[in-house]
């Protein structure tokens with residue numbers, strides 16, 4: 726208090742001019758270089774903890790990745806990319822590339838959104854097919870897809886952005902808790918997206934530069950073929966099992982690795 730009183734006396738006194746100038750200068754410099762007050766989150770709410778856990782998870786995973794991968798691992802990527810397939814998949818967190826390719830780096834040109842819709846990402850898919858020349862376009866749906874289940878109901882109350890995307894699914898309305906109906910709708914949606922792809926990439930298909938495969942990643946074993954099985958449901962618009970086998974050159978349900986290594990697939994490269 727005494728210091729403030731002294732400061733005021735000095736500032737307003739008619740004498741001590743130099744001292745006044747020095748004090749005002751110090752005050753201005755302090756003001757100009759003052760550190761901004763950073764608001765710290767001292768209140769440790771559940772939401773903030775969740776944010777920090779998510780950020781830590783990503784950063785720690787990347788630190789571990791950097792430790793485990795040396796320069797040699799990245800050299801092929803620095804030269805460019807020659808992916809084996811363009812994949813249009815659902816953004817669902819339960820669906821990931823290790824289910825179809827143990828080493829997806831450089832293999833899969835991956836485009837994802839809710840319900841694996843082609844229309845909003847047509848440019849990205851076109852880049853994969855026409856610029857990176859992937860001979861396979863895989864439309865990858867999955868069992869109990871939340872987007873498909875939402876599109877099976879009245880979704881008019883959804884936000885405009887989500888509603889616009891669900892409009893691209895074209896699935897029949899039905900009970901979203903009926904696993905069998907949902908499976909039919911998942912396949913229906915894949916077929917619809919493939920129809921869109923076939924019409925857009927008709928030249929590549931006619932020239933046999935491209936094969937379009939639709940598949941369901943079955944993490945619930947709804948098809949009774951094993952948990953995590955990739956079930957191929959559509960090839961170039963055909964859903965007939967005989968034709969699918971004819972296209973792929975094998976019979977039965979196979980993995981994507983089998984597709985990549987089949988003679989029929991290699992002939993199309």
Ligand SMILES: [Zn+2]
Pocket residue numbers: 815816817839840867869870871872873
């Ligand atoms: Zn989904």
